[in-house]
Amino acid sequence: MNRIQTACFCLIASAFVLSAILIVRIDEKAAPNTAQADQVIALPAFTMMTARTRGSQGDGEESLFILDNNTGVLVVYAPDIGKKQIVPIRGIKMSDVFGK
Helix, strand or coil: CCHHHHHHHHHHHHHHHHHHHHHHHHHHHHCCCCCCCCCEEECCCEEEEEEEEECCCCCEEEEEEEEECCCCEEEEEEEECCCCEEEEEEEEEHHHHHCC
């Protein structure tokens, strides 16, 4: 086997490896109901997510968003550091926001 044949075999092998990686990445993007972040929990009954929000002093804080998938109600919780608990800030019916 000469250098040209070796180079051709290496190129073919790398093409197979790159094709496999591409197929795996496309499959990850096409999978339904998969979370792309670590801070999301999605179950059939509810979805929970944390996100940075504006605090009362203008600084950012992490808030917890819980969406009840059965009733379509979104409740936002914010941390109360002094009391060492999270308190509900607001509940929103998604049908009021987006209509039916």
